[in-house]
Amino acid sequence: MTAGTIAPYRSPEKPAKDRFSQLMHAEWTKFRTVRGWLIAMFLAVVLIDMVGLLVVRPNVQCGGACLPNVPTGPGGEAVNDSFYFVRQPLAGNGSITVRVTSLTGQTSQTGGNFGPGQQQGGLTPGLVPWAKAGIIIAASTRQGSPYAAMMVTGSHGVRMQYDFTQDIAGLPGAVSAASPRWLRLVRSGDTITGYDSADGTRWATVGSASLAGLPGTVQWGMLATSPLTFKSNFATYAESGGSVSPTLATGVLDHVSLRGGQPGGQWTGVEVGAGGAGYSGHAVGFRQAHGQFTITGSGDIGPVIGGGSNTEYDTSTVALHLLGVLLGLVVMVVIAAMFITLEYRRGLIRTTLAASPRRGRLLAAKALVIGLVTFVFGTAAVAVAVIVGIWVSRDGGQYVLPLSPLTGLRVIAGTGAMLALASVLALSIGAVVRRSVAAVAAVVVAILMPYILGVTGVLPASASEWILRVSPAAGFAIEQSAPQYHQVIGQYAPPDYFPLPPFAGLAVLCGYVAVALGLASWLLHRRDA
Amino acid sequence: MEATIEVTGLRKRFGSALALDGMSFTVQPGQVTGFVGPNGAGKSTTMRVILGLDAPDSGHALVSGQPYLKLRHPLSHIGALLDAAALQPGRTARNHLLWLAHSQGLGWRRVDEVIDQAGLSSVARRKAGGFSLGMRQRLGIAAAMLGDPPVVMLDEPFNGMDPEGIAWMREFLRSLAAQGRAVLVSSHLMGELEDTADHLVVAGRGKVIADAAVADLIAAASGDRVTLRTSARAEAMTVLTHAGATVAATDRDTLTISGLTPERTVALLTEAGVRFAEVSAHRASLEAAYMDLTRDAVEFRAQPAGTAQEAVR
Numbered sequence: 001m002t003a004g005t006i007a008p009y010r011s012p013e014k015p016a017k018d019r020f021s022q023l024m025h026a027e028w029t030k031f032r033t034v035r036g037w038l039i040a041m042f043l044a045v046v047l048i049d050m051v052g053l054l055v056v057r058p059n060v061q062c063g064g065a066c067l068p069n070v071p072t073g074p075g076g077e078a079v080n081d082s083f084y085f086v087r088q089p090l091a092g093n094g095s096i097t098v099r100v101t102s103l104t105g106q107t108s109q110t111g112g113n114f115g116p117g118q119q120q121g122g123l124t125p126g127l128v129p130w131a132k133a134g135i136i137i138a139a140s141t142r143q144g145s146p147y148a149a150m151m152v153t154g155s156h157g158v159r160m161q162y163d164f165t166q167d168i169a170g171l172p173g174a175v176s177a178a179s180p181r182w183l184r185l186v187r188s189g190d191t192i193t194g195y196d197s198a199d200g201t202r203w204a205t206v207g208s209a210s211l212a213g214l215p216g217t218v219q220w221g222m223l224a225t226s227p228l229t230f231k232s233n234f235a236t237y238a239e240s241g242g243s244v245s246p247t248l249a250t251g252v253l254d255h256v257s258l259r260g261g262q263p264g265g266q267w268t269g270v271e272v273g274a275g276g277a278g279y280s281g282h283a284v285g286f287r288q289a290h291g292q293f294t295i296t297g298s299g300d301i302g303p304v305i306g307g308g309s310n311t312e313y314d315t316s317t318v319a320l321h322l323l324g325v326l327l328g329l330v331v332m333v334v335i336a337a338m339f340i341t342l343e344y345r346r347g348l349i350r351t352t353l354a355a356s357p358r359r360g361r362l363l364a365a366k367a368l369v370i371g372l373v374t375f376v377f378g379t380a381a382v383a384v385a386v387i388v389g390i391w392v393s394r395d396g397g398q399y400v401l402p403l404s405p406l407t408g409l410r411v412i413a414g415t416g417a418m419l420a421l422a423s424v425l426a427l428s429i430g431a432v433v434r435r436s437v438a439a440v441a442a443v444v445v446a447i448l449m450p451y452i453l454g455v456t457g458v459l460p461a462s463a464s465e466w467i468l469r470v471s472p473a474a475g476f477a478i479e480q481s482a483p484q485y486h487q488v489i490g491q492y493a494p495p496d497y498f499p500l501p502p503f504a505g506l507a508v509l510c511g512y513v514a515v516a517l518g519l520a521s522w523l524l525h526r527r528d529a
Numbered sequence: 530m531e532a533t534i535e536v537t538g539l540r541k542r543f544g545s546a547l548a549l550d551g552m553s554f555t556v557q558p559g560q561v562t563g564f565v566g567p568n569g570a571g572k573s574t575t576m577r578v579i580l581g582l583d584a585p586d587s588g589h590a591l592v593s594g595q596p597y598l599k600l601r602h603p604l605s606h607i608g609a610l611l612d613a614a615a616l617q618p619g620r621t622a623r624n625h626l627l628w629l630a631h632s633q634g635l636g637w638r639r640v641d642e643v644i645d646q647a648g649l650s651s652v653a654r655r656k657a658g659g660f661s662l663g664m665r666q667r668l669g670i671a672a673a674m675l676g677d678p679p680v681v682m683l684d685e686p687f688n689g690m691d692p693e694g695i696a697w698m699r700e701f702l703r704s705l706a707a708q709g710r711a712v713l714v715s716s717h718l719m720g721e722l723e724d725t726a727d728h729l730v731v732a733g734r735g736k737v738i739a740d741a742a743v744a745d746l747i748a749a750a751s752g753d754r755v756t757l758r759t760s761a762r763a764e765a766m767t768v769l770t771h772a773g774a775t776v777a778a779t780d781r782d783t784l785t786i787s788g789l790t791p792e793r794t795v796a797l798l799t800e801a802g803v804r805f806a807e808v809s810a811h812r813a814s815l816e817a818a819y820m821d822l823t824r825d826a827v828e829f830r831a832q833p834a835g836t837a838q839e840a841v842r
Binding site for chain 2: 006007008009010011012013015016017018019022023025026027029030033034035036342343346347348350351352353354355356357358528529
């Protein structure tokens with residue numbers, strides 16, 4: 001039994017290639033072989049879907065018939081399309097020119113809450129920023145028809161707007177008799193070009209719109225309209241409700257000149273979308289005298305925003321069905337933190353590091369595995385919440401703003417990615433603090449607390465908004481399905497809107513993940529296991 | 530590359546406590562090297578340094594000539610059992626071995642082999658949380674053997690094992706050495722390594738205080754003594770003292786003789802017609818040899834060596 005007589009041992013096994021995928025395989029095996037962790041992942045899915053789908057009660061009385069008949073624009077988006085239209089038909093090409101000398105407004109005293117059935121009340125003077133008066137060429141008087149318009153606005157100068165979502169600035173400044181605005185629209189086939197001028201002689205092009213599928217004969221003429229004003233009930237950021245009031249705008253237009261079309265055509269007034277998002281009453285209409293038109297309208301031509309604060313329709317976004325994501329996230333981050341803290345608690349981390357001594361690689365494998373697991377479970381859960389949720393909403397008479405397949409995909413996969421990033425953040429924090437309770441507490445402070453502070457309205461609006469920009473909770477921005485429009489005033493607040501654009505919010509969360517992972521990796525290298 | 534562990538001049542301080550103070554030794558292939566010393570001597574710290582888990586303040590450790598952090602698929606170079614309790618309780622024994630196997634590019638086949646080798650087949654599909662310490666030790670052994678490594682390092686593998694398990698473990702360690710593997714086994718109880726270790730590294734206060742073959746250590750501790758059992762104690766003492774030996778009565782019927790070989794003792798007694806029951810060369814226990822060595826190095830002098838002796842039983 002002396003050393004000299006025995007040849008050193010050599011394994012008959014052929015050495016396997018060293019690959020990163022083997023580490024990931026090992027970490028995945030670790031994850032899937034703890035039944036509690038798998039159960040927790042399914043629990044997260046159930047929470048996301050249960051809350052997301054039960055938030056709207058199916059309405060057995062009227063089912064889909066309860067749905068408001070919200071018009072949609074050429075791009076498929078829900079729109080407001082209510083204005084007073086003084087129009088005549090135009091066959092073929094032509095141009096319309098007017099001079100606007102005055103835009104005044106009134107606000108209905110007794111507003112209503114969100115939704116239909118506002119009370120008509122007394123009127124007080126007051127012009128809202130996006131009150132509009134000007135000229136328009138529209139495919140028809142049907143709500144949601146393609147159009148292009150040149151207008152003066154309450155406080156945003158001259159604008160060219162078309163197809164509900166597009167807005168181009170023209171001459172700035174308010175309109176008055178001393179400082180009138182000249183507006184012109186020229187139709188050439190499907191293309192409509194807008195011009196403005198301060199004096200009727202020197203013209204500038206504002207923009208050009210290509211309206212696909214414009215019929216040969218279109219409606220053209222003059223318009224006036226004025227959107228709902230929104231007043232929040234609280235001075236907070238959260239979508240805490242508020243009141244809306246209809247407003248009226250009166251424009252005075254003269255020097256109306258038409259080129260093309262039928263000479264000597266008669267002007268007729270029509271209340272497009274009558275009884276829609278505006279004040280409906282005897283005040284609305286137009287007067288024509290000595291070539292001067294005085295037009296009063298109420299409503300808006302533009303997109304409906306999430307939360308429904310700029311429309312009489314009761315609308316929401318799919319964010320409604322993502323309310324369970326927060327609960328799913330809590331479960332996922334707890335599991336993600338424990339994925340490493342339990343190894344420290346049991347001393348298993350030594351076995352792990354002995355098996356894969358390159359610690360950065362190990363952390364990367366662990367992060368990728370927990371990230372992929374939470375991404376897959378999260379995305380699947382959110383997909384069900386969104387797709388089934390839209391169906392449940394329709395069934396329950398809750399109007400959800402339509403969203404394009406691409407936006408839907410971004411919301412679903414993006415929310416899955418947000419859950420994955422939050423989980424990797426939790427894992428990193430777990431690697432730093434090495435204790436389950438401390439890690440979970442840190443994650444809650446890092447993600448949940450800012451979210452709750454940001455959306456519940458405990459803080460002033462500016463503070464809430466700031467928190468949702470700079471904290472890891474900014475990642476929730478990826479849930480926004482409806483775009484924000486600068487030309488539409490309303491309540492852009494969680495859960496429908498976040499202060500950062502979707503991917504910018506996700507990028508903020510990514511930044512935190514990168515910093516936490518870097519810190520975790522540094523400490524993992526530096527400290528004894 | 531020869532299968533070895535080489536530890537050179539390791540120093541490490543934890544706060545005010547000096548855990549390692551120039552620890553150096555080499556573990557050779559083909560034998561079981563016992564790594565012994567009182568608690569706190571630095572055995573576990575040394576093992577963690579060998580596995581790259583703890584960074585020494587100075588010095589270095591090599592496994593088959595390479596630093597641990599340079600090893601690819603380290604479990605095929607060295608299998609280690611540091612802490613048998615380091616398990617996720619909810620995971621079955623088989624799944625615990627499976628993730629470890631995957632990390633080394635190994636699969637089910639190898640997992641089932643080591644389960645057999647460690648005698649865990651009947652419990653492999655049970656959750657490790659319900660395992661006794663002895664079963665956990667076997668699971669740790671199985672994990673250490675996954676990569677079929679030429680070097681095996683086990684920290685206190687006898688802890689919590691029943692007599693049958695201890696016997697199995699001894700046999701197992703012997704067989705590993707017989708295959709030409711380098712085996713390092715730590716223990717704070719010398720008795721466990723009796724008849725198992727070929728070589729001993731004795732540690733105390735963070736450094737090596739003895740590094741020798743077991744046979745040499747025992748010979749040194751035994752001296753040149755013969756034990757005699759006889760009912761005629763007085764006659765035997767007279768005869769033997771007369772022949773020039775030093776004789777001490779160690780018991781009612783036992784004498785310890787120095788200065789005579791067993792053969793000479795038998796011849797003298799027979800010649801004088803003194804009846805005796807037994808003559809044997811005195812052989813010190815490994816325990817006694819160890820006590821001699823560590824007497825100066827025991828950290829807590831208030832608790833003399835007796836503590837360890839009690840624990841042997």
